Amino acid sequence: MTQDDIGRSRLPARPALAPAVRRPVVALALLGLVALVVPALIFAGDTGPSRLDLRVEKAVVESAPGGTYDLIRGIDWLGEPVGRALLLVVVTLACLAAGRRALALTSVVGIVTVTLLATALKPLVGRRIHAGFLCYPSGHTAALTAAALIVGLLLADVLNLGPIAGTAVILGVTVAGAAVTSWAQIVLDAHYPTDTVGGFGLALAVVPATALLTDAALRRTGGRRA
Template structure:
């Protein structure tokens, strides 16, 4: 919102709307802090390990099903694969572009690239393994899916002109929903330890607000 030279109120054009609307900035800082903790603590606790931790051993049996390869879990898992991830990003980006939210479209692409790169680098650094030789921490599937859902939450909060409380609920709720469903699939398929998915969730909570803030900063300079 701004004012014209004559003093009358005007609404910013959609293409000039920030990726991170002012109402969500306090929540974004809080989510980033929580994300940093969720990402860093398991990384320190499980670095170099090749087995489940105490929390993993408690959660895993409560999620695993006798036959995990049912179509629903496999479909969810596919969304986190490179092709599925690309499809999800293109879909959200297209929606943002059609609505004229150019900064959010750039955030969608940038955030998923950043969380994917971060998860790959951390896998090598943390060196936690599952099934022998597979690097597992953090879960890139969970990170990417949560990132897409967070951007979708930012989009809905802007388009629907939500106030601070409701916008925070929408963004956090979508992140929990998307990240939780993907985490469940990864645990049920024994592709990751439960704490791997926690780290992936934290990675998205940290990187998406940071990416949105960076996009806004660069755009405002131009």
């Protein structure tokens, strides 16, 4: 091992949350928590769509272009266990390829945590669709939103963006990922529109929290090594 290799090994890992966007992302996480909790309280125990759900559903289904069924099924597949695992691997490898090990760890822990929480919250909220299937929050939307959010964090860091531009990129990529997934779930009638809002909020709350915990653990580890 050369002296340069030794020097590089002693350098602290880049944080999962770039300092320039840490505060805005934490603020987004708080908004995500609101987006998760408020609909959960409103629709707990419901067995049918709300008026808002019916209006959004009608607008989305009627505006869906023809010939997109295969695309919709493909998006839906990414939220299934195998597709979700593939998505996790791809996003994590992208973080590693960019030298963002902390963000790669956040990718694995964040997406897995979002998946587990979406499953655990469904019976707690007790909202059902199609006469029996638990549906809030949407696990498909949560998983793909989490992956999109990590991609946004990676882009903001790699491009060395400031707070405003970085937050815009993170939010833009995250909302795009959530919107595409929500669209597919609504057209397939797999979830009520407000279920997808809950999935979006879950990812927006969990991923930044995971990143903050990862960075805190890295700081403690670095301190002990020093």
